[in-house]
């Protein structure tokens with residue numbers, strides 16, 4: 001007798017869960033609404049708390065290196081007068097047990113898919129069904145209904161359906177929308193060779209060198225660095241959101257306009273904005289949203305993870321890392337269960353996962369908002385913001401069971417949240 005785990009959503013959280021949950025006599029079905037071959041052209045960094053899981057537990061380090069994963073050596077921070085104000089090396093291997101790594105989104109996505117489905121992995125390979133949009137869910141029976149009317153029943157349902165989650169409303173019993181945070185992000189990726197030909201840029205930044213460069217002005221900041229063995233260079237440029245009133249339900253992503261972007265960054269040095277002018281491919285514009293902490297992540301046979309449970313700002317690069325921590329927690333707390341799993345047993349495991357994960361994910365959501373505060377005083381060039389401020393809390397992590405043993409309790413979370421006053 002085998003049990004069935006249904007994962008709704010084949011993004012980072014869903015594919016990572018499929019890997020973490022692989023076990024003998026366990027069927028894992030990932031239902032993904034898209035055709036799964038359109039992951040956006042942008043980079044994604046994983047922090048040491050997540051790379052430790054991906055590389056050491058799941059053994060994906062070599063496969064990711066083969067597709068050009070890069071170790072990030074540290075942060076170089078420039079003010080808008082073009083001066084290097086601070087250089088913060090990342091000495092993560094010894095302190096945190098792993099490195100901060102940068103991938104092309106498509107590469108990490110494809111590698112997660114490969115590890116979830118390869119036949120020679122531990123347990124049964126997961127089955128990924130694309131063009132499978134889930135529209136409804138019976139929480140206690142564990143039955144999901146797809147858009148084409150077909151149904152599928154599972155012992156455990158993982159809601160990894162992202163920031164616009166369909167299952168969130170089922171679990172909570174009411175609608176919670178991700179809200180605009182007041183920021184938008186322009187994103188672009190270009191060949192590093194194009195930047196090497198730009199003397200202004202090359203004199204300041206070697207586009208193949210494995211550092212994250214930040215140029216910080218009051219409420220605007222550029223975060224940029226290399227990917228794919230240094231052959232690509234990625235830029236994220238934050239701006240105050242002009243479109244906060246965009247109605248919910250509309251697309252939050254659109255094509256960015258080069259002239260508007262250049263105007264937003266007119267006070268920045270010309271070398272810093274050179275990548276904007278060189279971008280041949282589409283410049284993406286994302287409205288950044290997050291959610292308030294949810295009352296619960298689970299009900300019946302369904303649990304929410306990843307952005308569905310705790311969408312956060314990308315200011316610490318922790319969104320995908322938290323999704324990977326969630327996946328690891330699922331693997332750890334369900335490791336001993338095989339065959340039919342009774343509803344009470346599912347709920348008791350979900351409760352443990354929620355207790356182990358909620359406080360931490362909530363803190364990291366809050367820290368990500370904190371990290372978005374203005375980097376300098378208005379009209380000043382002195383950078384007040386420290387990108388390594390929350391690194392110890394974020395990165396000293398050894399899996400959900402270990403965290404559950406040393407968690408400090410809800411009382412201290414309340415105090416921390418009050419202190420942050422966000």
Ligand SMILES: Cc1cc2nc3c(=O)[nH]c(=O)nc-3n(C[C@H](O)[C@H](O)[C@H](O)COP(=O)(O)OP(=O)(O)OC[C@H]3O[C@@H](n4cnc5c(N)ncnc54)[C@H](O)[C@@H]3O)c2cc1C
Pocket residue numbers: 008009010011012013014031032033034043044045046132133134135160161162163164165166185187236286288305306307308312314317318319320321322323
């Ligand atoms: C500008 C920006 C930069 C970022 N940079 C970083 C970074 O450097 N590092 C980092 O860690 N994080 C970063 N993030 C955040 C990160 O991308 C997300 O936190 C992460 O992708 C969340 O993964 P997820 O699987 O929960 O959601 P998603 O990746 O959104 O995946 C959800 C999946 O579910 C599918 N789906 C949705 N509804 C249904 C349905 N009803 N039925 C079936 N399938 C469904 C979707 O098609 C999608 O494939 C960034 C985010 C932004 C906006």
